[in-house]
Amino acid sequence: MRPMLPADLDAVLRIQAACYPAPMQEPAAVVASRIAAARGTCLVGSHEGIVRGYLFAYPSRLGLVTDLNAPFTLAHQPDTLYLHDLAIEPCALGRGLARALVDDALCLARTLGLAHAALVSVQDSARFWQALGWRAAPTRDAGLDTYPHGALYMVRTPA
Ligand SMILES: CC(C)(COP(=O)(O)OP(=O)(O)OC[C@H]1O[C@@H](n2cnc3c(N)ncnc32)[C@H](O)[C@@H]1OP(=O)(O)O)[C@@H](O)C(=O)NCCC(=O)NCCS
Secondary structure, X not given: OEEOOXXXXXXXXXXXXXXXXXXXXXXXXXXXXXXXXXXOOOEEEEEOOEEEEEEEEEXXXXXXXXXXXXXXXXXXXXXXXXXXXXXXXXXXOOOOHHHHHHHHHHHHHHHXXXXXXXXXXXXXXXXXXXXXXXXXXXXXXXXXXXXXXXXXXEEEOOO
């Protein structure tokens, strides 16, 4: 695991292409802007020296959602680490890379003094997140509607 760098953009786009259907592919320019905006809280994970997974995260407020395709807006007084996107390339699934990326992000949240962590579960991933200690929670943020049907806001404490 290490912080994501601008030079990781091609690997991130490759993994995104392998993990999401066309309507969920976010534009390269938006992805690049997020890497620049959230240096230090976005992570990549490698297997055998090749980047095979990523996690986009940034300081936010509880209840807020990042719209699909929108740049990150970092909170001035954050209380939450918002995990925008976690993806592992199919050839590296099931090796614990996703759990390790989430564990590192939660560690960062603790270091930053954030009381909450939050995300939007998509693609039937709710059981995966539940297994990692997350639970469904209410949000009134209309950004949830920018995601395909079934998207679920979830939270946990970083501890
Ligand atoms: C969801 C995803 C990140 C999981 O990656 P992974 O490589 O299987 O995850 P890990 O190997 O780190 O597994 C961590 C744990 O979650 C469990 N798990 C993995 N997928 C699961 C699922 N669909 N349902 C329930 N548990 C699951 C694993 O068994 C493992 O448990 P263990 O440590 O007790 O053995 C991966 O399937 C993926 O990239 N999907 C496509 C992108 C996506 O939809 N991301 C979610 C965005 S919200």
